[in-house]
Amino acid sequence: MAPLSRNAQVLRYLLEVAPGVGRIKLVKYAYLADCEAFRYLGRAISNFRYRFDKHGPFDPTFFDAKDELVRGGYASETTTKIGPYDGYDYRPTDQTVQYGFSQAEAEILRYVAETYLSETAIRLCEDVVYKTPPMRDAKVGERLKMDKMKEEQDPLGFDLERLLAAEASVDAGHYRSVKDAVDELRARHRS
């Protein structure tokens, strides 16, 4: 079987963390993960190209990625009723997926889905999505400028990949007292 496209992998990963979400939240999760990835890694995770659609950031190729998951048996799609409207609910199936994400990318996807899981789609849009820098000054129909998320890279600034490496060191028991480390630095600067 052909490997899943990058965008389908993103959606499926998000569904594993947040099973049962609908289309609007799923697209917004992907968008927010790409925003965070731009901020921390300087690039997106997915290949979606977002425009300011009537429901916020959207790329019509979302449907291709979603269909790829459903047709391939990687996710189920169930019709639901949300008031007078038809909605859809997506869940991952048991079919395994070989993800091509770096640890940092997977961390961002997990963080976004976990953080916003309890938000309703409307609150997610109003409180979070519409306040992201690419959405702030955008007009309906415009392509979103995701690089507005990029902060000027400071060589002494936050580095997600280094953080994950440090956390792995801690889990492996590799650390020492701050005082010892500071004393060593002090001695180095004295000499």
Place this chain on the structure above:
Amino acid sequence: MSYALAIAPEAEQDLARLIDSLPSRRRGRALDGVLAELEKLAANPKLAVKSTLGRPTYRVSFVVDRVRYNWSAIFKFAVDERTIVITQLYRVAL
């Protein structure tokens, strides 16, 4: 309860790079300032906020020669649950 204070090797390198970026006459006092701030955190980890992808993050702010430095420390609790381990120290853009 005060926690023991530890640092991961990667964060030690962060600290060394941050200190090296300062004028040499300020380095010793900057180390004092960082240590004092981290001790405050160890005494009360609730001072940290959950930011930076959900990690507890603490603002390390100190003054040397009338210049205020704003750095941040990210940490996690060690398996013994009595030690705070600094996993990253970085300069904060203001």
